[in-house]
Amino acid sequence: MTIWTPDPGTLHRPAYLSLAEQYARAIRDGRLPAGTRLPPQRKLADDLGLSVQTVSRAYEELIRRGLVVGEVGRGSFVLPPGGENSPPYLAERQRELIDLSILKPVTEHMHVETFRQGLHWVAENLTASAALSFRPNSVLPKHQQVAADWLRRHGVDTAPQNITITDGATSAITTAVMSAVPAGGTLAAATLTHHLLIPLCRYLGLHLEGLPVDEDGIIPEALDHLARKGCLRALYMQPAAINPMAIMTSTQRRAELADIARRHDLLIIENDMLNAMIPDRPTPMAALAPERVLHINGFTKTTLPGLRVAWLVSPPQIASTAANRHLVTNWMATPAMVELLSHWISDGTVDRLICWQREALEQRHRIAREVLGATLFRAHPQSLHIWLELPEGRDEEEFVAQGRQRGVAIASGRAFRLSERGRRDAVRIALGSTSTDELHRGLALVADVLNGTSEPLLPLI
Structure with a gap:
């Protein structure tokens, strides 16, 4: 497959911004999919007849827009669509979903x-x-x-x-x-x-x-x-x-x-x-x-x-x-x-609230161990969440989508990841964001997704 390259004949001043715009359009149009490695700056500068400084400023502009990530020693890579502005949690509570996506302490009346x-x-x-x-x-x-x-x-x-x-x-x-x-x-x-x-x-x-x-x-x-x-x-x-x-x-x-x-x-x-x-x-x-x-x-x-x-x-x-x-x-x-x-x-109110929170989280962790059983996950007795690494071949974004289809919201590991090097697909599951009954039901839904098919969801048309 031929990788898209910018057209030097359509560049205009300021050249760095024009070059960044070409890349931005190619990324939005899907001609440069997520994960694509951009050419080394010196090579692109030679190919387009530009200075290395101009290309460097163009890459910095793409990074500023959240379209590209630069990794020292590896190069610059296209980010997934919406990667910059997609929080790991739901922006607002949705009634039909049990929300285990947002990191909150346990709260009661x-x-x-x-x-x-x-x-x-x-x-x-x-x-x-x-x-x-x-x-x-x-x-x-x-x-x-x-x-x-x-x-x-x-x-x-x-x-x-x-x-x-x-x-x-x-x-x-x-x-x-x-x-x-x-x-x-x-x-x-x-x-x-x-x-x-x-x-x-x-x-x-x-x-x-x-x-x-x-x-x-x-x-x-x-x-x-x-x-x-x-x-x-x-x-x-x-x-x-x-x-x-x-x-x-x-x-x-x-x-x-x-x-x-x-x-x-x-x-x-x-x-x-x-x-x-x-x-x-x-x-x-x-x-x-x-x-x-x-x-x-x-x-x-x-x-x-x-x-x-x-x-x-x-x-x-x-x-x-x-x-x-x-x-x-x-x-x-x-x-x-x-x-x-x-x-x-x-x-002493702060001390009392902290002690209460510690005890409440102990109960939440017991529920997680009870519902998820033999499933291996990472946690700490006072953590507000668990980190669930997915089996080989399970995609975290697809896992999150399947969870939502069943009625539970969890957070994809992508929102926390700086590099794809050594990637292990995973999800974060918050324990304090809802009631104990909803937590129990939500974790059971996560277990259903984990133990079910990994077949991708069909698009709704």
């Missing part, structure tokens, strides 16, 4: 009542500065102290002024990435990672490199090999069971990765959203290498979804950088929510 009572407290105790001030420094210092005290109890010792308070993990991740990696720089992460990290790096013009993992997380030798190439600026980690495969990285492995980062002068972004919910957890990266770790700790996954506050702890030398990045992207966290979190930490 008790959580609604707790939130209502908390908001009543805020209404009665909200300070004038929290209600009226535009200046974070006049509102948040006392809450930074509360955060520092909490973090110290849970293994991260930092000064209050090194803490940026944000409206949840997404805001904290964005601020951390912008603080750690300059435009055009390279960030590394496990080959299966946070689904929002992928489009975020595209939007920011960053290169995102996938690192292989084993049963203990990111393989140190792979990080060292990539760092030796001299282009890497930072490493993004989810070492404590919140990652797609629910891996809990040991303290020894964390120390090895910290030593490599120190040797190559890399920053580390540690997403530690489960934090206090995991008893006897390994030492946080922020305690092993406080001089280079940006540590993220939030509460939407451990207490209740509406408590959208997260803390970003930065090394002292870049704390002001992180504060500035947060100012230009979010300005400041919502003061009323921060007031509520600080109050709930002080009166």
Whole structure:
């Protein structure tokens, strides 16, 4: 089969944008299917009579649009249609589907009542500065102290002024990435990672490199090999069971990765959203290498979804950088929510909610083991999900489609994957997103799909 190539006779100024448009049309029209490897930049430049810089800018434009992914040492590849904007979860609840696609903590009516009572407290105790001030420094210092005290109890010792308070993990991740990696720089992460990290790096013009993992997380030798190439600026980690495969990285492995980062002068972004919910957890990266770790700790996954506050702890030398990045992207966290979190930490509500969540998840994991039986899946006792690797020959997208046809929504592994190298088709199944009865029925439907035919669905016409 002849692979489509651009027509140099139709290029116009600016040439890089015209070339990118040709590729974009070919991708949309199906002339360049997903997985197609684009020509090396130098070869394409020679074939079209363009400069390598022009071709490089065209490829960067395609990456920015989410049409192509670039992998150092391998080349540039066409992404599946809609790959950039397709979240792993349902955008909204659909009545006919049991939704096991979105990662949420277990919630009951008790959580609604707790939130209502908390908001009543805020209404009665909200300070004038929290209600009226535009200046974070006049509102948040006392809450930074509360955060520092909490973090110290849970293994991260930092000064209050090194803490940026944000409206949840997404805001904290964005601020951390912008603080750690300059435009055009390279960030590394496990080959299966946070689904929002992928489009975020595209939007920011960053290169995102996938690192292989084993049963203990990111393989140190792979990080060292990539760092030796001299282009890497930072490493993004989810070492404590919140990652797609629910891996809990040991303290020894964390120390090895910290030593490599120190040797190559890399920053580390540690997403530690489960934090206090995991008893006897390994030492946080922020305690092993406080001089280079940006540590993220939030509460939407451990207490209740509406408590959208997260803390970003930065090394002292870049704390002001992180504060500035947060100012230009979010300005400041919502003061009323921060007031509520600080109050709930002080009166013990957060501790009670976390303990409740831990016990609720134990029940959810028992249901998963009971329904799925001998089916092998990856999980951690405090993970909000399980990771189900599919049998050889089963396609994850087709598996998700068959599940929806039967009445259950789950998340395809594609949304979390940085590289097709060593791909193993898999799905993520959330355990906390619905009632126990619906979870039981939804997992039974997943088991039916798993044990049924792998014949592709016929299109509805």
